[in-house]
Amino acid sequence: MTLSGFIVRNTFRNKRRSVLTLISISFSLLLLTLMISIWRSFYVDQVAPEAARRLIIRDRVSLAFFLPAYYRDKIRSIPGVVAVAPITWFGGRYIDDRPAHFFAQLATDPDEYLKVASDKIVPPDQLKAWQQDRAGALVDVTLANKYGWKIGDRITLQGTIFEVNPELTIRAIYHRDPPQNALYFNTKYLEEAVPWFKGQAGWYSVQIGSSGDVARVSGEIDDMFRNSPLQTKTESEKAFQLGFVASLGNVKAFILGICGAVVFTIMLVSANTMAMSVRSRTREVAVLKTIGFTRQRVLSIFVSESVALAVAGGVLGILVAIPVIWWLTRSFIALGVPLAMKVNWQTAGLSLLVALTLGLVSGYLPAFNASRMNIVEGLRHIG
Amino acid sequence: MAIPISYNIRNLKLRKGLTIMTALGIALTVTTAIFLMALLAGLQRAFVSSGNPNNVLVLRKGSEAELSGGFDASLFPTLTTLPGIAKDSHGQPMASGELVVVIILPRKDGTGEVNVTVRGMMPDGLEMRPSAKLVEGRWFQTGQREVVVSKSIRDRFSHANIGDTMEFGKGSWKVVGVFDAGGSAYESEVWGDVNQMASDFDRQGGYSSAYVRATDPVAAEALTNRVSDDQRLKLEGVLETAYYAKQTSSGAPIKYIGIVVAIIMAIGSSFAAMNTMYAAVAYRGREIATLRVIGFSRPAILTSFVLESLLLALLGAAAGILLMLPFNGMETGTSNAVTFSEVVFALRITPEVAGAAIVFALIMGLVGGFAPAWHAARQNILNALRG
Numbered sequence: 001m002t003l004s005g006f007i008v009r010n011t012f013r014n015k016r017r018s019v020l021t022l023i024s025i026s027f028s029l030l031l032l033t034l035m036i037s038i039w040r041s042f043y044v045d046q047v048a049p050e051a052a053r054r055l056i057i058r059d060r061v062s063l064a065f066f067l068p069a070y071y072r073d074k075i076r077s078i079p080g081v082v083a084v085a086p087i088t089w090f091g092g093r094y095i096d097d098r099p100a101h102f103f104a105q106l107a108t109d110p111d112e113y114l115k116v117a118s119d120k121i122v123p124p125d126q127l128k129a130w131q132q133d134r135a136g137a138l139v140d141v142t143l144a145n146k147y148g149w150k151i152g153d154r155i156t157l158q159g160t161i162f163e164v165n166p167e168l169t170i171r172a173i174y175h176r177d178p179p180q181n182a183l184y185f186n187t188k189y190l191e192e193a194v195p196w197f198k199g200q201a202g203w204y205s206v207q208i209g210s211s212g213d214v215a216r217v218s219g220e221i222d223d224m225f226r227n228s229p230l231q232t233k234t235e236s237e238k239a240f241q242l243g244f245v246a247s248l249g250n251v252k253a254f255i256l257g258i259c260g261a262v263v264f265t266i267m268l269v270s271a272n273t274m275a276m277s278v279r280s281r282t283r284e285v286a287v288l289k290t291i292g293f294t295r296q297r298v299l300s301i302f303v304s305e306s307v308a309l310a311v312a313g314g315v316l317g318i319l320v321a322i323p324v325i326w327w328l329t330r331s332f333i334a335l336g337v338p339l340a341m342k343v344n345w346q347t348a349g350l351s352l353l354v355a356l357t358l359g360l361v362s363g364y365l366p367a368f369n370a371s372r373m374n375i376v377e378g379l380r381h382i383g
Numbered sequence: 384m385a386i387p388i389s390y391n392i393r394n395l396k397l398r399k400g401l402t403i404m405t406a407l408g409i410a411l412t413v414t415t416a417i418f419l420m421a422l423l424a425g426l427q428r429a430f431v432s433s434g435n436p437n438n439v440l441v442l443r444k445g446s447e448a449e450l451s452g453g454f455d456a457s458l459f460p461t462l463t464t465l466p467g468i469a470k471d472s473h474g475q476p477m478a479s480g481e482l483v484v485v486i487i488l489p490r491k492d493g494t495g496e497v498n499v500t501v502r503g504m505m506p507d508g509l510e511m512r513p514s515a516k517l518v519e520g521r522w523f524q525t526g527q528r529e530v531v532v533s534k535s536i537r538d539r540f541s542h543a544n545i546g547d548t549m550e551f552g553k554g555s556w557k558v559v560g561v562f563d564a565g566g567s568a569y570e571s572e573v574w575g576d577v578n579q580m581a582s583d584f585d586r587q588g589g590y591s592s593a594y595v596r597a598t599d600p601v602a603a604e605a606l607t608n609r610v611s612d613d614q615r616l617k618l619e620g621v622l623e624t625a626y627y628a629k630q631t632s633s634g635a636p637i638k639y640i641g642i643v644v645a646i647i648m649a650i651g652s653s654f655a656a657m658n659t660m661y662a663a664v665a666y667r668g669r670e671i672a673t674l675r676v677i678g679f680s681r682p683a684i685l686t687s688f689v690l691e692s693l694l695l696a697l698l699g700a701a702a703g704i705l706l707m708l709p710f711n712g713m714e715t716g717t718s719n720a721v722t723f724s725e726v727v728f729a730l731r732i733t734p735e736v737a738g739a740a741i742v743f744a745l746i747m748g749l750v751g752g753f754a755p756a757w758h759a760a761r762q763n764i765l766n767a768l769r770g
Binding site for chain 2: 159265272
């Protein structure tokens, strides 16, 4: 029997213990993978090139303030700007105000909106129908599926910020990866129904022609409105979305805290298992040493077992993380944060590395004790 | 007959290392759960304690928040003539037209900018909020560009000490006082004179909201209806307490993330506890058989081992609570879902939170302990004795 075969056999000798440890470690690793993925999507991942050329212009103070409509043409006049679309958070209710029925409702200009949201794919005939119907709506395909909406269906939203209950007809359905659970309708409908809102917009989404222009245009826009009554804040689309995340609190510390707790838990679980394993094999270790296994050998056998268990748990955890993260990206949207999370090789590699290191560290002490065992006492030990 | 609990305690003591490590594993999970529950408890308190049961908040019809509201100032005198409004110290109806705006302030520690709510109010506004106590300086004066800030605003933002000037609106404002709002949502606000603010934010002739005070909570209920039913006003009254209670929904994202994290960690810890208990059962095979021989029934053995697992979990819960106690009262902020501005609140490890943590740990202990205990009780006596 080879040494590796010996280790594998021993790792799964007490099947129940190994399986329980495996499951325990895999759940911790699942959480760790989740946290790393969230961290990556917030702070590491680069957005798609056309998204990187998209800027959001909003009131410097708060999203609760609207920008004047004439800002749109002033922004359009800046060289490098390809398209500008006004967007307003309608924030209404559909059916009732339970969180399960919450989705983003936005008012925009159908003629220009898709030029600043090129990641949304809409069939041309549907787009045309939406542009021609002032009371038309464009909805995400997952949202449409959730409520069973079809083209031509009529729905009514209840306004909370705006005192109007828009009666809309679904005219177009868009696809986007990941889905975004949003509904768009014509801002003119809103302006006509709500007199005080006329000539205003929540924020502007701007598409820039080339990536080299982004920084310059961004600065020029804010400079242009510096002395206006309503100053603007221009930021990338991603920074705009991260602003919502940051407002939840100290997210970085939160993620790191959970990661710390997880790592420590894995260490405890894995060390615990190895301690139990060594203890139940006291007599066996003595026999191994009697037939000539060196101290290092015994040490390496036990450490390998611990590492094998931790890595196996890690693999399992990562495999479970893939569907969980898929599901989360689709439900996190409800929080207004469109995350594009995926378990990629780097994330998986990092999680496995953590598992491996922890297996090594946590297995060492029990293994060390085993290797130092007195042969005579070990043989006498009653398990 | 039941096996005495001291038997279990002795067994846990006997294998100290194993007990401590398993309990620590449970403790870490409990810590995470406590942290999240304490956040939510603090947030809840911030909103629940904000409202005064005698106060009625008046908004434009259909509007759900002060920030998105707004009505003509000419309605205010009519509003104050409604019957059922208490008298202020000058014998006038106690009412305050208010202006609520959001401004950006830089954090003191340089970690970015935060939205802060600024409230302009009439002199009665202060009288209607007796829970806000002045701790330093004095209140702002009508007609002056003066503001008072809450204690936590002073601590979290630069240029917010008495004598400093804050820059917002169309110019600078002098900080003349600091108030303590007792952990309520007002703890995140800056207050000043409504007319001064209105001119700075180009909102002359309008109010975001108005507050009127009834003599008692029952009268407040009636006043709420009277405001909503008055055809001249087209306004809507809500009890201040109800208005703030609704804003606790701001904690929803924390709650959802927290539940996912806590469940995943709890499953992991339950399996670890199960492992420990299985080991305990395996080591004591002969002992359990002996107990059976001398007359302890299967249910007694089952109960004993489940109890041992629960004890282990309780130990973990105690360790978890102890580990988290230093964080009690730590201040943090989150975004208010209604106003888009920051709400400052303190982590609160209330008895309910501690109780929930213990229950949470006990569930982990029960899940982890039942299968091994069942196993122990079902063991074949003869085989086990031969061991």
